[in-house]
Amino acid sequence: MARLGERDAGGMSVYIRSLAQGLGKQGVQVDVFSRRHDSTDPFIVDMGKGARLIHVEAGPPEAQKTEIAEYLPTFIENVKSFVAEESTEYDLVHSHYWLSGPVGIDLAETWSKPHVATFHTLAEVKRQARSGVEDPIERSEIERIVVAETDAIVVSDSHEREFLARLYGASPQKVAVVPGGVDVNLFHPRSKDEARTKLGLNGDKVILCVGRFDPLKGVDLTLASAALLEDREHVKVVLVGGDLEKDPEAQRLSDLADALGMSDRVRFEGAVPQDDLPWYYSAADLLMVPSYYESFGLVALEAMACGTPVVASRVGGLPSLVKDGETGYLVPWHCPEPFAERLEVLLAHDDLRNNMGQAAYHQAQGMAWEAVVQRFETLYQDLISREVAPKEAV
Ligand code: UDP
Numbered sequence: 001m002a003r004l005g006e007r008d009a010g011g012m013s014v015y016i017r018s019l020a021q022g023l024g025k026q027g028v029q030v031d032v033f034s035r036r037h038d039s040t041d042p043f044i045v046d047m048g049k050g051a052r053l054i055h056v057e058a059g060p061p062e063a064q065k066t067e068i069a070e071y072l073p074t075f076i077e078n079v080k081s082f083v084a085e086e087s088t089e090y091d092l093v094h095s096h097y098w099l100s101g102p103v104g105i106d107l108a109e110t111w112s113k114p115h116v117a118t119f120h121t122l123a124e125v126k127r128q129a130r131s132g133v134e135d136p137i138e139r140s141e142i143e144r145i146v147v148a149e150t151d152a153i154v155v156s157d158s159h160e161r162e163f164l165a166r167l168y169g170a171s172p173q174k175v176a177v178v179p180g181g182v183d184v185n186l187f188h189p190r191s192k193d194e195a196r197t198k199l200g201l202n203g204d205k206v207i208l209c210v211g212r213f214d215p216l217k218g219v220d221l222t223l224a225s226a227a228l229l230e231d232r233e234h235v236k237v238v239l240v241g242g243d244l245e246k247d248p249e250a251q252r253l254s255d256l257a258d259a260l261g262m263s264d265r266v267r268f269e270g271a272v273p274q275d276d277l278p279w280y281y282s283a284a285d286l287l288m289v290p291s292y293y294e295s296f297g298l299v300a301l302e303a304m305a306c307g308t309p310v311v312a313s314r315v316g317g318l319p320s321l322v323k324d325g326e327t328g329y330l331v332p333w334h335c336p337e338p339f340a341e342r343l344e345v346l347l348a349h350d351d352l353r354n355n356m357g358q359a360a361y362h363q364a365q366g367m368a369w370e371a372v373v374q375r376f377e378t379l380y381q382d383l384i385s386r387e388v389a390p391k392e393a394v
Contacts (some may be wrong), residue, residue: 014298020047022370037267060318080110094116114152115149156180157317218292225337290313313344
């Protein structure tokens, strides 16, 4: 429910919200507990039928992500008090991200219920993708404990199951692969002309990037590859996401655009509400996702659902979304030249772009959230019907 595309609010927030709302619609009552990170947040937010977001006090609202671990015991205590006061009985606990893993373990143990964990990203995988990523040292250790203690782990793509087995010793039987989904009611093609007029993008070829401003997203590669294009004077690079005043990455990218002589070719939009994003995807000739690592890549799927081809790095879950040569291109190297070559081909051939856009649209139709929610219901049901052995607290 936070402003997506700013700070840490991105794919995981969309995922949890979509899953909670989807389950709620199916008649499953869902409470999502999250740390209060803004003093103006209401205590309880109604997310639609059957789904609530409950803001739990745990440390000062402005605490940074790197400081949150120390407030986990308070978080756990406050969740327990709330639940005791309401006399709610949950059937299952699903924790998201490494910080919530120990919370899930404690609550599931206290209530003798099954615990499912989804990491969304893993410290070891991030470290391998790009050295210099700053994660607290205890993160990998906590992830290992969560892997050992949970009843099931959900990943979005089979490559993560392999990582979990190889780097964390997870038994493959414990890991379920459930790909993420897209809201096809929101993300569908709009008229390109109308979209371009609306966004003031007429007359140029448009390369789009959407996401949080995180160096792991490799947006610098988009700028550097666009700068290599022969016809760069007729290209606009539109960057959606980021807090343009506070994200250090915004300044870095703006300096890079200057250094490449691309300042007049790049538009920094800042974070855009999701409801407006279909206009951006529809206006674009292509979406570029040059990430160093991407566990799934919701933006690629959203662009595809809007009929826009995607040029992406061949990393993480992206190859299961983007079919090389069919719905876009996958680039195995993290350097501008091979990306520029693919951009050149795609931007120069209208028919190719249209065909790939169509193929992308059709592929995305099979990945609507409703189907994802059903798979979760089946998984949850299966775990609930198993006898849960009493667990040791961590
Ligand atoms: N998003 C948004 N507005 C923005 C930037 C991003 O609504 O300005 C949303 C986008 O629609 C997508 C999510 O944030 O659903 C980003 O998810 P993705 O999996 O691509 O990246 P992550 O944040 O998980 O790294």
